[in-house]
Amino acid sequence: MVVWERPEPPDRPAPAPLSRERIVRAAIELADADGLDAVSLRKVAAALDVGPMRLYGYIATKEELLDLMVDAVHAEIRPTGQGWREVLGSFAEATRQVAHRHEWLADLLGGRPQLGPNTLVTGESVLAAMGDVDLGVVVPAVGAVTAYVIGAVRREITERRAERASGLNQEQWQTTYGPYLTRTFATGRFPALARMVHDGPHLDADETFRTGLDFVLDGIEARLSR
Incomplete structure (x- = not known):
């Protein structure tokens, strides 16, 4: 039986009240603060001030906990x-x-597919x-939007993490690596890249996301209009 259909154990008010919802909320708070590495059944149990074994009546594995968090x-x-x-x-x-x-x-x-309520x-x-x-259009269309969102979001989050790890914001990064790119482009080996850097649009994260999304939606609209 999947976790969403599995009954919870009877409520036990002592030593601390517990529920699947409380467990998931505590896990999300840990992940929000310190990432997924901070999430384990032991750490969640400690945050709830209960023994780790009490959690197993509600959640069988860490994978189930991650599914519930998502x-x-x-x-x-x-x-x-x-x-x-x-x-x-x-x-x-x-998203x-x-x-x-x-x-x-x-x-x-x-x-893997998420099947929670x-x-x-x-x-x-x-x-x-x-x-x-027609479903022959709907399924790949929704899949294309979903794939775009996942890729764009992962890129943004990766960039945010890299910025925190390096301690360099975008302006500082440009100051550090700008001279290198200037020297490299001066060789004439990368004219297309040089043109993009010098003359291309410089969009912020919101504009980049929405522009890319419009390209995907425009393509779906063109397909639907055939």
């Missing part, structure tokens, strides 16, 4: 809008914002927005 934060992803384009765009933006609030989510997106609600709303469009 599903819990999917409650924050509720696409809105009229029509498929607005709903898919809202889904993309909401990105949730990943920014819970950076660890970027490490778990795109793995909150995740299913999100998927239902996205698919329902596609209306009566």
Whole structure:
């Protein structure tokens, strides 16, 4: 029986009240503060001031705990809008914002299918927005948006982590590596890259995400209009 269907043990008020929801909330707080490496059944139990063995009545493995954590934060992803384009765009933006609030989510997106109740609600709303469009178009279209979001979010989170690790913000990074690129481009070996750096658009993270998303949605719209 999967974890979402498995009954919880009877409530025991002593030494501390416990529930699957409390366990998942404590795990999310640990992950938000220090990443997934900070999440283990032992550490969650310590945060709840209970013995680790008490958790096993609610969760059998760490993998189940991670599944529950992912599903819990999917409650924050509720696409809105009229029509498929607005709903898919809202889904993309909401997923990105949730990943920014819970950076660890970027490490778990795109793995095995998530089948928790909150995740299913999100998927239902996205698919329902596609209306009566043929499933041969709907499935790859939604898959394309999902793949774009996962890739974009992972890149952003990776860049944020790298910035924290190096201690260099974007301006400092440019100051450090700018002279090297100037010397390299002066050789004439990389004219396309040089043109991009010198003349290309310099978008911030929000603009980059939304521009890329528009390219994906434009492609879906063009396919639907055939």
